[in-house]
Amino acid sequence: CVIQGTVGFTLLPHAGGVLGSKITRKEIPVWYESLQKPSWCPPNCVFAPVWGALYTSMGYSSYLVWKELGGFSEKAVVPLGLYAGQLALNWAWTPIFFGHMLLKSFGLVTLLLTTGTAAATTASWYHINRTAAYLMVPYLAWLTMASTLNYRIWKDNQKSAQH
Template sequence: MVNWSLVGAMFLPNVGGWMSTLTMIGQVKKQEGNAWYQVIKKPSWTPPNWVFGPAWTVLYTSMGAASYMVYRDCGGFTESAVLPLSLYGGQLVMNWMWTPLFFGYHRIGLALVHMLVLDGAAVACARSFGAVNTTAGCLMLPYLAWLAYATTLNYSIWKLNKDDKKN
C-alpha cells in the first residue's frame, strides 16, 4: 500500500522549488538581459547549470522524507511536533525565496545575507529533527553540506561582482 503522507511530504518541497524557479523565470523574462547569470563573474568551481535541478530534487525529496519521519514519530501535528516542523517550514520557505532574490532580482549581496540566515535556520531544523529521529536528522546532512557550498558560491560571486552598483 502506498503511504500517501510520505509521498506528499517528499513532493511538497519540490513543488515549492519548482514554483520558486518559475517565479524567477517570469521575473527574468520581464527584465533586459535575461542571460545575466551567464555573464556575471563566477569562480572556476561553479557547477554547470544542469547540476542544480537533479541536486535540488534529491535534497528536497530527502528533506521531505525527514519531515515525514518527524511528523510520524511525533504522532502528527502534536505539541512535540510544533518546533521541528515549524523550523522545517520556515527554513523551507526561506530556501524557496532565495532563488528569485538572487536570479530574478540579481541581488547577490542581499541573497548572501538571506543565505546566511537560511543556514542558521536549516541547522536548527536539522538538530530538532535529529532530536526526534536520528535518521531524519541524518537525512538533513546532505542539505546542510549543499547549503554550505551554495553559501560559499554566493559569497564568491558577490565578491567577484560587488563593484556592480546593484550587488
C-alpha cells in the same frame, strides 16, 4: 493513509522548487551567465538534479519527524516549525537572487538564514529521528557550498551587483 502522508511530505519542498525554477531558467541565459563565477562553481546542469534529490530527502525527513511525533501535535511545533521556516527561506532565495538579482543584501543574508535554520532543524530532529537528521546532512553541505558560492559571486561582481 501512510502512503499519502509520505508522498505529500516528500513532494512538498518540490512545490517551491518548481516555481523557483521558472525564474531561474529565465535568468540564467540573460543574467547569471554574464556573472563571473569561481572555477569550482558547479555547471548549471548539476543544480536541478541536486536540488531535486535534496528536496526529496528533506521532504521525506519531515515526514519521518511528523510520523514520530504523532502528526501535528504540540511536540511537533518547534521541530516542524523550524522546518517550515527554513523551507520558506529556501523558497524565497531564488526570487531574491535570480528574480531581483540581489546578490549580497537579501540574497546572501537569506541563504545564510536558510543555512542556520536548516542546521537548527537538523539538530532538533536528531533527538526525534536520527535518520531524518542524517538525511538533512547533504542539504546542509549543499547550503554551505551555495552560501560560499553566493558570497564569491557577489565579491567577484561587486561593480555590477546590487546590494
